[in-house]
Amino acid sequence: MTITASVRKGLRTLLRRVGNSDLFLLLASRLIVFLMRLSFRTTRWTIVDEHLVGAYHRAGRPFIACLWHDRLMQAPCIWKWQQPLHVLASPHRDGRLIAKIVESFSMPAIFGSTGNGVFAAKEIIRLLQDGKYVAIIPDGPRGPRHKPAPGVVAIAKIAKVDIVMFSFCVKRYYRFNSWDRLIFSYPFNRGAIVYGKPIRFNELMHMDDNIALELLENRINDASKRAHRIINGTD
Numbered sequence: 001m002t003i004t005a006s007v008r009k010g011l012r013t014l015l016r017r018v019g020n021s022d023l024f025l026l027l028a029s030r031l032i033v034f035l036m037r038l039s040f041r042t043t044r045w046t047i048v049d050e051h052l053v054g055a056y057h058r059a060g061r062p063f064i065a066c067l068w069h070d071r072l073m074q075a076p077c078i079w080k081w082q083q084p085l086h087v088l089a090s091p092h093r094d095g096r097l098i099a100k101i102v103e104s105f106s107m108p109a110i111f112g113s114t115g116n117g118v119f120a121a122k123e124i125i126r127l128l129q130d131g132k133y134v135a136i137i138p139d140g141p142r143g144p145r146h147k148p149a150p151g152v153v154a155i156a157k158i159a160k161v162d163i164v165m166f167s168f169c170v171k172r173y174y175r176f177n178s179w180d181r182l183i184f185s186y187p188f189n190r191g192a193i194v195y196g197k198p199i200r201f202n203e204l205m206h207m208d209d210n211i212a213l214e215l216l217e218n219r220i221n222d223a224s225k226r227a228h229r230i231i232n233g234t235d
Contacts, residue, residue, distance in 0.1 A: 025093075028144045029100035035052055037182075040077035042190040046230050051197045053164060057081050062158055063198070065135040066165045068220055069180040072098070072137065073235055074168050076105040078193055086110055086127050086134045092140035093217075095235070116192065119139060136204035138216065143179050146217065153212045157204055164200035165196040165220045167225035194221035 040224045049149070056063050065085065067075055079085050089095040099109035105160045110119020110127075124134050138148030156163050172193040174184040185191065196219040204212055229235035 015124055021110065023101055025097050026143075027105065029097055032097075032101055033104045036073055036077055037185045039185045039189065040074055042187040043185065043191045046192045047232070048192065049195040050193075050196060053081075053166075056164070057083065060131060061162075062131050062133055062159075063162045063164045064128070064152060064159075065133065065151060066148075066216065067135075067167055067219060068224070069137050069140045069198050070145070070175075070182050071167055071224075073183060073185055074104050074170075075135070076107060076189075076195075078168065079107070080106070081133075083133055084108060086124075087130055087140075088124065088134065088136045088140075090111055094143065095141055107135075116122075121151060121186050124155055125159045128155070128161050138220075139180070145180050146221065148213050148216050148220075150209060152177070152215060153204065153217065154211050156199075156201065160201050162201050163199040163204075163216060165198075165216065165223055166194065167196070167220060167223035167227055168193045169224065171231050192227040192232065194223040194227040194230070196220060 014138065064065070084106055086108050087098070087100040087110065089102070089109045089111055102109055110120055110123050112123075122137070127134055136152050138152045139146055152163065168191055170183070170185045170189045172186040172189050176182040176187070189191065198232065199212070199215060207215070226235055
């Protein structure tokens with residue numbers, strides 16, 4: 001191995017270690033939280049069907065909240081209710097960063113994934129059965145993009161709760177070149193937040209899992225499409 005190659009390898013190793021350090025994750029999370037709040041507070045929002053979620057809170061009924069991974073940036077800002085929203089996060093670096101971010105919004109993190117993680121699933125079911133609210137990113141932590149993992153439906157059936165989906169769209173944004181094509185919403189913007197039609201437990205209990213997953217995918221996509229139409233003045 002040449003000296004140049006050795007130096008490059010050493011730099012890559014150093015960057016990986018720094019990127020995984022608690023200090024880096026803390027500083028990065030604080031910067032991201034600042035940008036999230038700045039963007040959200042300076043955006044003129046149109047909010048559609050928020051009453052669907054409000055009805056659950058007034059009745060004290062827990063649910064699973066779902067949105068796609070690429071819409072993560074504004075998700076913690078959208079939650080306006082006093083009851084904390086528990087968020088499922090991956091134990092890997094990206095998930096640890098997300099955990100630090102959501103904890104800044106008083107949202108407790110649960111470490112696991114929708115594809116596996118028995119402990120996380122049991123903890124989510126326990127929280128839901130205790131009347132808590134839980135957010136699951138169904139296409140996280142590594143995709144495929146906009147394709148829900150089976151864990152969401154299985155947990156909803158066991159816990160006997162509804163699934164509530166939502167999405168947002170903004171006029172001006174930047175998309176990262178990542179697997180999920182994460183949206184970075186610019187400040188001083190115009191946006192729409194749309195809550196989709198919930199999937200009721202009464203529907204789920206009589207539904208094949210594959211059909212339920214397809215329905216979940218379609219309803220999240222429908223919320224995204226409607227938000228997009230609102231931004232473009234076609235809804």
